Amino acid sequence: MSRFWSPLVHQLTPYVPGEQPKIPNLIKLNTNESPYGPSPKVFEAIRQAADDTLRLYPDPQAQDLKQVLADYTGLPADHIFVGNGSDEVLAIAYQALLKQDKPLLFPDISYSFYPVYCQMYQVDYEQIPLDKNFNINLADYQRPNGGIIFPNPNAPTGIALPLNNIKQLLDNNPDTVVLVDEAYVDFGAESAVALVKDYPNLLVTQTLSKSWALAGLRVGFAVGQPALIEALIRVKDSFNSYPLDRLALVGAAAAIQDQDYFKATCSKIITSRESLTADLTALGFEVLPSSANFVFVSHPQHEGAWLAQKLREKALLVRHFNQPRIANFLRITLGTKEQNQLLVQALKGILS
Ligand SMILES: *Cc1c(COP(=O)(O)O)cnc(C)c1O
Numbered sequence: 001m002s003r004f005w006s007p008l009v010h011q012l013t014p015y016v017p018g019e020q021p022k023i024p025n026l027i028k029l030n031t032n033e034s035p036y037g038p039s040p041k042v043f044e045a046i047r048q049a050a051d052d053t054l055r056l057y058p059d060p061q062a063q064d065l066k067q068v069l070a071d072y073t074g075l076p077a078d079h080i081f082v083g084n085g086s087d088e089v090l091a092i093a094y095q096a097l098l099k100q101d102k103p104l105l106f107p108d109i110s111y112s113f114y115p116v117y118c119q120m121y122q123v124d125y126e127q128i129p130l131d132k133n134f135n136i137n138l139a140d141y142q143r144p145n146g147g148i149i150f151p152n153p154n155a156p157t158g159i160a161l162p163l164n165n166i167k168q169l170l171d172n173n174p175d176t177v178v179l180v181d182e183a184y185v186d187f188g189a190e191s192a193v194a195l196v197k198d199y200p201n202l203l204v205t206q207t208l209s210k211s212w213a214l215a216g217l218r219v220g221f222a223v224g225q226p227a228l229i230e231a232l233i234r235v236k237d238s239f240n241s242y243p244l245d246r247l248a249l250v251g252a253a254a255a256i257q258d259q260d261y262f263k264a265t266c267s268k269i270i271t272s273r274e275s276l277t278a279d280l281t282a283l284g285f286e287v288l289p290s291s292a293n294f295v296f297v298s299h300p301q302h303e304g305a306w307l308a309q310k311l312r313e314k315a316l317l318v319r320h321f322n323q324p325r326i327a328n329f330l331r332i333t334l335g336t337k338e339q340n341q342l343l344v345q346a347l348k349g350i351l352s
Helices: 007-011 040-049 063-073 085-098 113-121 163-172 192-198 226-236 246-257 259-282 304-313 337-351
Strands: 027-029 080-083 104-107 125-128 147-151 178-181 202-207 220-224 294-298 316-318 329-333
Touching: 027 329, 027 337, 040 246, 063 080, 063 220, 063 246, 080 085, 080 226, 085 113, 085 147, 085 178, 085 202, 085 220, 085 226, 104 113, 113 125, 163 178, 163 192, 192 202, 192 220, 220 226, 246 259, 259 294, 259 337, 304 316, 304 329, 304 337, 316 329, 316 337
Parallel strands: 027 316, 104 125, 104 147, 147 178, 178 202
Antiparallel strands: 080 220, 202 220, 294 329
16 A cells, blocks of 8 residues: 555555466466467467568557458458457456446356446446356346446356347347356357347457467457447556557467367367266266356365365365355366366365
C-alpha cells in the first residue's frame, strides 16, 4: 500500500493465474495449455519475420491476420477484432460494451477473471448460481441486466451449453450484449460464431492459447457485427495501437492456416479425454461431462486440496480452486497419452 496509488488500486484484487513453477520433470496439468507444440508452420513464419523489419511498428489494424480469421470464420474482416490474448479482448469488451447502468450477469462458477474486470472497470455485476449439476439455467438470466458473459464450454466445469440455448438467451435479451467466451470451443462445443450474422448483440471471443497451442504468443480474437467491433476498436485505439507484435501477427496467421495440424491435435486431445474419463471413473472419481481440454473431477472419499498436494509431491501439477461449491474438485488439463497415464498411476498410488 502506498499513498501514491490511485484510489482504485487500493480496491483491486488481481486475478491469480495458474502457477508456472520451475520443478524438474514437472507434468504441468494446471493451466490448460496444449501438451503438443504449435504447428511447425508457426516456427517457419516467425523465423522469416525475425529480421530487420522488427525496427518497424507492426500493422496497427492487423489486417492480414484479420483476413485469415475472416476466411476461417466465414465472415467479413470487419466482423473480427484481435488482441493480445483473449484476456485483453475481454478487458476491452468490458470497457467498450459491458459497462452499463444495469448489472452484468455471469455464472457463480465461471472464469475467475470476470469479477476482476468488474472491479477494474467498475462494472456492477450479479453472479447467477449454476444448478446442482453445474448447468446454466436460462430462466435465471431473465432479469434486468446490462450484459451477460459466460464461457462455453464453461470453465472450470468443462460443461457446454448447446447452441439452441444460446440462441434462446440472445432472443430473450435483445437489448444487451451477450458475450460467449469460447476459449475451449474447439474441444467439442458448438460455436456461436454461426449466430453472429443474425444477432447484433452477440460477441464471441476465442483464443490461440489452448486449441492452437500458442499460449506463449498471446493472441485472441472477437467475432461480432461491425457496430460491436467498432466499439472495441475505439477502446483499443484509445489505449494501445499495437497490441500484437510482428511475430505474433505472422505466427497466429500461420497457425490458423494449418487446419490439418489443428484438427489432428484437437482430435488427439478429445480422444484422450474419453480414456482419462474412463480411467478416473474406475478409480472412483466423479467426472463432469467435459467438452474442453480438461476434466473437472471430485472423489467421494478424498478432499480436493489434499489430492492436489499429493500429486504435487509427485511433480504432477493440477488446479484446485479454494471456492464455495467447488473446493472438493480438481481441474486436470489433458496431457499427452503418456502424461495422462502417469497421472492415473500416481492417483492409484495415492488412493491405495
Ligand atoms: C484461458 C482462458 C482465457 C484467456 O486466454 P488468453 O490466453 O488470454 O487468450 C479466456 N477465457 C477463459 C475461460 C479461459 O480459460
